[in-house]
Amino acid sequence: PRNTDSFDFSRYHTISEIYSFQDMLVAENPNLVSKIVIGSSYEGRPLNVLKFSTGGTNRPAIWIDTGIHSREWVTQASGTWFAKKIVTDYGRDPALTAILNKMDIFLEIVTNPDGFAYTHSSNRMWRKTRKPNPGSSCAGVDPNRNWDSGFGGPGASSNPCSETYRGPRAHSESEVKSIVDFVKSHGNFKAFISIHSYSQMLLYPFGYTKTPAKDQAELHNLAQRAITDLASLYGTRYRYGSIINTIYQASGGTIDWTYEQGIKYSYTFELRDTGRYGFILPANQIIPTAQETWLALMAIMNHTYNNPY
């Protein structure tokens, strides 16, 4: 497509199509969107983060990432739609305009590029990164078990052939370490939202311990509001709660680490589906999924904006 208006959000795209979409969006909106490369993947692909900013320096910021598990294609597709939604709504939607007049939004659409390329070229079911594991015939680390938060505890595997292999040490994966370094150097993130699929849940810390997060009550109430907004569009029902109480124990998880860095509004989404298609969600559900998720994201971003800390 020659511009992002003619980009087809209602179908799945390859990594190169998404990367060229990002470049088009930046070129079309030079005063709002820029692209930051926060590092590179094991196979040398750039880790692109879109920055949506109306000025200022080091403003309080919101982070959204999709595609950390590469086979969860509806998440990268939704992330692409979110990027266009932000530039379309800025200046039109009062709530988003107010947020962007005071805060920055960072969006990493293809958070695991090697894995994503591999799902297109070789194995549609691939979830992990693609770095070889010395001494094993199995490659890849689960990038959602590699964070330095409860790392190595129950809820991750030490077997390189497991889908939940945690890696040789915390932050061993460049796809993870790049975000860690970026978040630490920025130092002013106020919300961190990592988007997965499937099973329709909105989760907050912790996954590695039963100890409640100190902000549990606020996080729980905000999650309830967010999934209520989400359901208002198509009636999609979500469950919500802390990771360990709602699904299972998971150690080395993204939002446990971000929460322990002091980023209070740390959430994980599990988007559609309910158990008809699993990871192979039909493309005609991409836009409805992105639209309903956006309502929940706006609830979280609004709350973050209205409750500075």
Next chain:
Amino acid sequence: KVTFEGHQVLRILPKDEAQLSLIKNLEEMIEFQVDIWMGVTDVSNPVDVRVPFQSLQFVKIYLEAQNIDYTIMIEDLQVVLDEEQEEMEAAARLAQ
């Protein structure tokens, strides 16, 4: 390219804690190469598992022997993947 002819995705419906741990055991049986799509949580939530064709018979016997209920969520994964691929290629041709 890895293909998934005959792979099925089973939606397993545990009745109690005992059945949950039996399903967990299944996850640990690396030789059957089951791929957990939606993991064990608690009794009220289903567990979705992709089972390679060569392990299907064993897994179904294992579940039925323990009286664990399951349904077949995806009959043949490769058929669904082929449809997804065809749709992507058709849309790309249209865009061209």
